[in-house]
Amino acid sequence: MPAPTALAPALRIGPLDLQVPVVLAPMAGITNTAFRRLCREYGAGLYVSEMITSRALVERNETTMRLVTHHESETPRSIQLYGVDPATVAEAVRIIVAEDLADHVDLNFGCPVPKVTRKGGGSALPWKLGLFTEIVRRAASAAGDLPLTVKMRKGIDDDHLTYLEAGRAAEDAGAAAVALHARTAAQFYSGTADWSAIARLKETVTSVPVLGNGDIWSADDAVRMMSETGCDGVVVGRGCLGRPWLFGELAAAFGADASRVDPTLGFVAAAFRRHAELLVEFFDDEGRGCRDIRKHVAWYFKGYPVGGDVRASLATASSLAEIDALLAQLDHDAPYPGAAAEGQRGRAGTPKRPALPEGWLEHRELDATSSGDLAAAELDHSGG
Missing domain, CATH: 3.20.20.70 (Aldolase class I)
Incomplete structure (x- = not known):
């Protein structure tokens, strides 16, 4: 690289x-x-x-x-x-x-x-x-x-x-x-x-x-x-x-x-394991932490020689011990794969018409209808 x-x-x-x-x-x-x-x-x-x-x-x-x-x-x-x-x-x-x-x-x-x-x-x-x-x-x-x-x-x-x-x-x-x-x-x-x-x-x-x-x-x-x-x-x-x-x-x-890092497959596996460990600490729950790391499997191992069965198992692992056993199966000396691991990551989606409150684009100032939509937005308790 x-x-x-x-x-x-x-x-x-x-x-x-x-x-x-x-x-x-x-x-x-x-x-x-x-x-x-x-x-x-x-x-x-x-x-x-x-x-x-x-x-x-x-x-x-x-x-x-x-x-x-x-x-x-x-x-x-x-x-x-x-x-x-x-x-x-x-x-x-x-x-x-x-x-x-x-x-x-x-x-x-x-x-x-x-x-x-x-x-x-x-x-x-x-x-x-x-x-x-x-x-x-x-x-x-x-x-x-x-x-x-x-x-x-x-x-x-x-x-x-x-x-x-x-x-x-x-x-x-x-x-x-x-x-x-x-x-x-x-x-x-x-x-x-x-x-x-x-x-x-x-x-x-x-x-x-x-x-x-x-x-x-x-x-x-x-x-x-x-x-x-x-x-x-x-x-x-x-x-x-x-x-x-x-x-x-x-x-x-x-x-x-x-x-400088040399992102061999072993290096990536260690980073993935560290991430899982930190998630377990963050959630104070091993099962929840291991579930949360699942979304990261494809991103970490993009382009690397990790078989579909191992990827699938990592995406269902429920303990750090399971993750360790799966990572041990990998060829840790496999080198950085170059272009196969580069480029866009995450979902790009497609262009789409934005969802907006009714009449939002008709003028630049708020009206009664717009204010009502905003009040509803402030009721979102999702925590982010």
């Missing part, structure tokens, strides 16, 4: 100085404490929690309170909040500050999932620019010295782009950085990310860092994105699925002191 080389300044987000300009993107069901700890063991950067519903935090939902708890080894600590009501989001931020739950808060305006957008949340919300601005302004005020950032998409679709005006609004409202996933909600995760949009946002937002997200599958991609767009840092999502050591490769690419 060629080693990318580049130099880049450290990323500063408010008072936070990051050794490398790299952020782990929030991913539902993925970026829990276990995965964040694993990624941190390989590299450096800012590692963000799963998306946390603001109202669930305010109401101290049991699942949510566990999701916002960080391991003592995690520093700096980062939480991403989702919400649609300015008062509720601000109150959630106040709780985080008052109870010292994190060192950084990110606001989610990028989620394209229909159950979120059909209520006016996630990537649908910046279309209502006044509401977007009020949420960021009140959250930033509640955060005080804690850096508050914003993650968003280009817009709802190519005919309803919002990222440039939302970026300016976030900057003026007190955001410490703005991150752009360079796709629209309609694209979901399909197609190719439009890195030129990141460059345009960087030209528009000039007083705080601009971070780029989308199609970073390798350290080379991250270096190239920063070179082509001028962005101040990168946000890595699906590219690290089954490859937590990518953060070590990123650290090395940006000039930090990081160990």
Whole structure:
């Protein structure tokens, strides 16, 4: 595997100085404490929690309170909040500050999932620019010295782009950085990310860092994105699925002191086993931890000579002992398979018409109908 080389300044987000300009993107069901700890063991950067519903935090939902708890080894600590009501989001931020739950808060305006957008949340919300601005302004005020950032998409679709005006609004409202996933909600995760949009946002937002997200599958991609767009840092999502050591490769690419890895099948098996062990610790339940690692099997062993029977057994294992026995069957000396293990990871999906509240696109301000949809969105107690 060629080693990318580049130099880049450290990323500063408010008072936070990051050794490398790299952020782990929030991913539902993925970026829990276990995965964040694993990624941190390989590299450096800012590692963000799963998306946390603001109202669930305010109401101290049991699942949510566990999701916002960080391991003592995690520093700096980062939480991403989702919400649609300015008062509720601000109150959630106040709780985080008052109870010292994190060192950084990110606001989610990028989620394209229909159950979120059909209520006016996630990537649908910046279309209502006044509401977007009020949420960021009140959250930033509640955060005080804690850096508050914003993650968003280009817009709802190519005919309803919002990222440039939302970026300016976030900057003026007190955001410490703005991150752009360079796709629209309609694209979901399909197609190719439009890195030129990141460059345009960087030209528009000039007083705080601009971070780029989308199609970073390798350290080379991250270096190239920063070179082509001028962005101040990168946000890595699906590219690290089954490859937590990518953060070590990123650290090395940006000039930090990081160990080079040789991802033989034995190395990958050890990473998979460590991930399972951390999940068991996180859930405090061996069976649940071993069930949760199942979703990662295909990502870790993509391109490697692991037979279908072993893969299937790993995807049904219910104990660490079972996992150990299965991993022992592998050829640990099998070398990195090259291109077969590279490229896109996770589900891309297909372009689709975004699910939106009725009449959402007819005007930029809220009406009574839209407000009702938002109220329903705030009743989501899923904990993220």
